[in-house]
Amino acid sequence: MFERLISRLPGGRLVSGLATERKPLSDTLGEFKLCPDVKFHDGGDFTADGVVFTFECARNVSNSLGGFEGFLRAVERVEVVDPATSTVDEVAREAPLIEAAEKTMAEVPIIPIQEVAAWVPVIQASGITPN
Numbered sequence: 001m002f003e004r005l006i007s008r009l010p011g012g013r014l015v016s017g018l019a020t021e022r023k024p025l026s027d028t029l030g031e032f033k034l035c036p037d038v039k040f041h042d043g044g045d046f047t048a049d050g051v052v053f054t055f056e057c058a059r060n061v062s063n064s065l066g067g068f069e070g071f072l073r074a075v076e077r078v079e080v081v082d083p084a085t086s087t088v089d090e091v092a093r094e095a096p097l098i099e100a101a102e103k104t105m106a107e108v109p110i111i112p113i114q115e116v117a118a119w120v121p122v123i124q125a126s127g128i129t130p131n
Contacts (some may be wrong), residue, residue, distance in 0.1 A: 005106075006106040008106045016108075017044060018038060018110060019032040019035070029087055029090075032051075033084060034046065034047070041112075046110065047097060048083055048085055052079060052111060054073060054111050055075065057111070058071075059075070063129050070105065071104050071108055072104065074104070075089070075090055077090055088104070
């Protein structure tokens with residue numbers, strides 16, 4: 001139902017998922033090219049807007065048992081370059097940029113923006129709150 005930008009194979013090896021190309025732009029900034037013509041299960045288009053939305057949404061939900069805050073701690077900003085490209089800016093890294101960013105991307109599933117509207121009542125009822 002959900003896919004990640006980077007997939008993790010058994011044994012931990014990272015391979016392309018929804019991101020077909022990954023490259024460093026600076027010491028802290030990495031660029032991710034996205035698979036073209038991908039549709040979410042609800043028929044919506046997969047674009048860089050969905051990547052930014054997912055990372056902002058995942059970062060700003062506290063008290064969630066399945067939260068992604070820990071994976072996103074080092075990510076300062078995710079931005080849209082164009083519909084098929086996003087950038088990830090990390091402030092604190094323990095590994096080279098692309099390696100650290102790939103590990104983050106392998107943990108956070110991309111969600112369709114439209115899905116969140118359906119989740120809002122469930123999220124509110126659970127006591128999970130935005131930061």
